[in-house]
Amino acid sequence: MGERIFCKINNVDYDVVVNHNETLLHLLRNKLGLTGTNEGCGSGDCGACTVIVNGKAVNSCLYLAVDIDGKEVLTIEGLADGEKLHPLQEAFIEEGAVQCGFCTPGVLMSAKALLDEKSHPSEEEIRKGIAGHLCRCTGYIKIVKGISSAAEKIK
Numbered sequence: 001m002g003e004r005i006f007c008k009i010n011n012v013d014y015d016v017v018v019n020h021n022e023t024l025l026h027l028l029r030n031k032l033g034l035t036g037t038n039e040g041c042g043s044g045d046c047g048a049c050t051v052i053v054n055g056k057a058v059n060s061c062l063y064l065a066v067d068i069d070g071k072e073v074l075t076i077e078g079l080a081d082g083e084k085l086h087p088l089q090e091a092f093i094e095e096g097a098v099q100c101g102f103c104t105p106g107v108l109m110s111a112k113a114l115l116d117e118k119s120h121p122s123e124e125e126i127r128k129g130i131a132g133h134l135c136r137c138t139g140y141i142k143i144v145k146g147i148s149s150a151a152e153k154i155k
């Protein structure tokens with residue numbers, strides 16, 4: 001038994017049927033083909049699956065798809081403006097904050113939610129903002145620098 005929901009994802013209207021126990025991550029990746037959002041742990045511990053729902057960063061592996069009914073979702077596919085990268089994406093490339101890249105889509109979405117809420121976060125606030133993300137490659141310093149540099153670019 002499914003439920004019909006209406007939502008906006010990356011500024012596109014969707015009318016889809018979801019199962020009651022289906023996660024937002026499953027909906028995005030397996031039904032809508034939005035595979036930029038990664039699945040790591042599947043249990044809320046790594047942050048790889050982070051997307052933005054109504055302005056807040058959430059772990060889509062723990063978020064039920066039925067709960068996006070009537071809401072707006074932003075995924076990594078909606079971050080750039082057409083061909084133009086978002087300042088966060090530019091800054092991550094410039095600072096070398098992308099290595100294997102597995103954690104990157106989720107980190108970028110948390111960083112976007114953070115900068116939307118606070119345009120000039122301190123280093124401590126940036127570290128708090130990405131605290132739910134595991135990155136095996138960068139040591140986090142370059143990620144923090146990337147977010148800080150993006151805040152300057154947006155200014």
Ligand code: FES
Binds near residue numbers: 039
């Ligand atoms: S896959 Fe969702 S937090 Fe790890």
Ligand code: FES
Binds near residue numbers: 098100135
């Ligand atoms: S860049 Fe490899 S896990 Fe973060």
